[in-house]
Amino acid sequence: MSGVFVRVALDHPVPTLFDYRCDAALAPVPGMLACVPFGKRRAVGVICEVTTHSDVPNERLRGVEALCAACEPLSEEWLALVKFAGDYYQRSLGEVALPALPQALRDPERWPRLFAPQERYRLTATGRTALPEALPARASALRRLAAALAASDAPPGADDPAGADGSCGLDAADARALHPKASATLAAWQDAGWVVLERVAVGAASPAPGPVPLTPGIAAEASAAPERPTLTAEQAQAVEAIAAARDFVPFLLHGVTGSGKTEVYLHALDALFTARPDAQALVLVPEINLTPQFEAVFRARFAALGGDTPIVTLHSGMADGERARAWLAAHTGRARIVLGTRLAVLASLPRLALVIVDEEHDPAYKQQEGLRYSARDLAIWRGKQLGIPVVLGSATPSLESWWQAEQGRYRRLTLARRAVADAALPTVRLVDLEDERRRGRSSVDGISGPLASALKARLERGEQSLVFLNRRGYAPVLSCDSCGWLAGCPRCTAYVVLHKPERALRCHHCGWEARIPRSCPDCGNVDIAPLGRGTQRVEETLAELVPGARVLRIDADSTRRKGSAEALFSDVHAGEVDILVGTQMIAKGHDFQRVSLVGVLNADTALFSHDFRAGERLFAQLMQVSGRAGRAGLPGEVLVQTRYPRHALYQALARHDYVGFAEATLAERRDAHLPPFVYQALLRAEARTLEGALGFLAQGAAALAGIEAAARVTVYDAVPMTIVKVANVHRAQLLVESASRAALLATLRAWQPSLRALKGALRWSLEVDPLDI
Missing domain, CATH: 1.10.10 (Arc Repressor Mutant, subunit A)
Structure with missing residues (x-):
């Protein structure tokens, strides 16, 4: 057959491109968006190849319905990025490329309005x-x-x-x-x-602008940026190293909390734009609630940067149209700095010259559904692909990144001191709850005597305190003392959480919700009571325990409305809060100038988790939340309530000894043959019954016998997941690992056709480099 044909990537699990006949007057090119018929519906895909020949019979070929001429074609580098992500994470090219685009671009009905001038x-x-x-x-x-x-x-x-x-x-x-x-x-x-x-025209690229000199008077108001602080010697050395990089150099910026990592980022960007006025930079942060403060700092510093939209943000909390406009500003080169969460790593940036990943250790960089990719790892690959520097910043680097630096693959930059001259790391005290009990010093609803006294002392001095508990809701379960009944979710193998302000029981796994019963449904006892505590209960307790204190709670429940988190954090920064209670949302990235005390509740549960990464996450979490204290010269103190004060993790925390903790944990991982010394993948299956899920995994394990590369792969037994049933679907998993990354990936590629042929599972998925096992 002769003519013009295109091979299109569609959001479909079949690992192939789809051939279409293209009779449009506009000549198609790779990277162009096309609207095509697919089954009984229309779909938007990305043209990956243009050819004059197709192996598909003419009678089976369908024609392209429309080409998106208003949108500049995606670059070869971007197509190579999504192809790599698909190959590595065992997904089709279309399953990576299409979800990486804004929803508005994937709807041809919205193209005319989206690209209207x-x-x-x-x-x-x-x-x-x-x-x-x-x-x-x-x-x-x-x-x-x-x-x-x-x-x-x-x-x-x-x-x-x-x-x-x-x-x-x-x-x-x-x-x-x-x-x-x-x-x-x-x-x-x-x-x-x-x-x-x-x-x-929104979709048209604009010439690369240079720095803009602003007119005095009005310009003074437009660029009223705060005075730039003087860099410390360590900061200056880090900035100089990053600015001098002319090729791919992965930097691990290890700086204690409050050491001024953000200032290093800002100066590195300044040096980049001075050397290359047309450059673009990508800055990743782990959570949406961190983007407003970063955006404010970046806009203040780069108010005079050229372009009509010099700084844009990209995250899943944005409205479709807003996200599409920001993506297009990056795609056309008009946006010079793209600030976003993990999805921004797949944005199209034609002049990308620097990538920064803040809090690189954070598990939020790993997508946990759909395409289960690591934004941090893709950022590293993207830097290598383009030959540009990548900066990974953290006070508690992931052990994978620390090990890479130990091997010399990453260049380590260290900020060992806080940037403010009179600011020191806080003193960490371990409150022994068992000792308190033996001495007859009972706690008040989980708040020990030493912590209560410290909170009152800070209130008297006009300073702020932070109480950290990584469990939202009022209590993790409602119980009956008479018969032992515990409130469980009817659709999941999990307890429902009591949310007292809403007078509701809510499942945090499937969303099931019910009113609080008046009596025990099993025995009729009316004396049912909450067991354990969450942030809502701690907020209520502190209001009674510290009279006169203005207590504010920040967690996923109190920040559901758009903009609510930003407003609550503004209250904290404005000094309108005395005690801040919250989950991991408050543990990292926030610069609370008046906080001098941090209290940590219920940290011990992570010490006994089946997950080998639980200790690493706990240490990072505690180091991060401890770093909120004493950032502006006030003496900082951290009180950690624990029953195991002599545990090695807490002892390292008290010394602020990340290096010692990392070395000891890596030694344990090496002896146990765990990542980063081996590479893992997880096959998950979901079925109507647990037997069905386990049976599918058993068949999958048997299929490995005929794969040559599997000889270098260890296959473990299939087991139920920790939460076995979610929304009436039973779940199980099977772990495979190898000391060779190449052998593992080759096995997974050869395994997939066999898995597709199996029956019995409602859904199954392969995850490479899993974080939650």
Whole structure:
């Protein structure tokens, strides 16, 4: 057959490309988005190959319905990235490529509106001179609008700046957010010749801008960045090393909490943009709630950076349209800094020159459903692919990254001291709960006497305290003392959590919810009571235990609404909170200037977990939350309540000895043949019965016998997962591992066709480098 044919990647588990006939007037090219018929529906795919021949019979070939000409084609480097991710994580190319795109791009019905020209306002040369003098001194809203125009605009060379350097200016929607009467005001400024209105094509790339000199007056308001702190000697050495890298260099920036890792990032970016005005940078953070504070710091520092959208954020909490616009700004090169969570690692950045992964140890960088990829590992591969430096920052690096640095594969940069001159690491005290009990010093609902006294002392001194408990809700279970009944989820093999403010029992695994019963459903006893404690109960206890204290709780329940987390953290920074109670959301990344005390509750449970990574996670968690104390010169103190104060983990924590903990744990892992000394993969199966899930895994294990590469792979017995049943679906897993990564991946590739042929499971998945076993 002759003609033009395209091979398209679709979001489908079959590991193949799909052939289509292309009769469009526009010539297709690899990387272009195409709308194609697929079964009884329409689907959007990515064209990976263009050819003049197809092996599919003509009568079976269907034609491409539409090409997305408005969107610049995805680059060869991006296609290579998603192909690598698919090969490594055992997924088809389309299962990686399509979910990496914003939802709006995957809906052809939204293409016309998505790529409709946007209205942008720009200052003219006359406006730059006349507008500052024409604004009343007290017209703060008008001055904000004018400052935003100055900050977003490139300096034109004439009164009509159209085409001066591509699409710059202030978006009409952003203008309306700054001033309630922005449209009328900007129209008046147009009539005066101070402003011009442009319509900018969203999908078109703009020329790479350089740094923008801002006009005095308005510019001073637009770029009112805080004074840059003087770098310490350690920070300066780190920045110099990163700036000097001209090829792929993976840096492990190991800095204690409060050592100024963010300042190193900022200076490294500054050096990058000075050397390469057209460059782009990718900055990854582990959680959505960290993006607002990072974005504020970056915008303040780089207010004068060129381009119409110099800094954009990308995360799953954004609205579809908002995320699509940010993605397109990165894809076309208009966004110079892309700040985001793990999904941003797959963003299209044509001029990417530096990748930064903050809190690189955080498990949140590993996707736990769908494509189970590690954003940190893909960031490293992407740096190697492009020949650019990658910076991994953490006070408690993952043992995998630490081991790579020990082997010389990563270059270690150390910040051993806090950046603020009079700030020292907090003192860690271990409160022995068994000793407290023997001495007759009973705790009040989980709050020991020493911790209660310390909280009251901080309140009297006007300082803030933080109480950390990584368990949300009021209590982990509701129980009956008479018959031993425990409130369980009818759909899961798990207890339901009591949420007292909502008067509800809620399953944190499947979402099932019910009202709190008036009596025990088994024996009728009305004296049912909560067992254990969560953040809601601790919040209630502290309000009674520390009279007069303003107690605030921050967890997944209190931050459900968009923007709520940012508002609550603002209250803490403003000094409107005396005691902050929270889960891991408050443990990392936040710079609480007034916090001088951290209390840790219920940390011991992780010491007895079946997961060999539990100790590493606990140590990182405790080090991170301890680092919230004493950051601004106030003497910091950390009280950890435990029944095992002589445990090696707590002793290392008291010494702030990450290096000693890492060396001891790596020695244990080496002796036990655990990662990073072996490579693992996990086959999971879900079925209507546990027997069905285990039977599928047994058949899968038997299928390995005929695979040559499997001779170098160890296969363990299939076992039920820790939470066996979730939403009436039973789950089991089978672990395979090898000392050779190549042998493991070859085995998995050869194994998949056999697994697809098996029956009995509702769903099954393969996960490479699992974190939760």
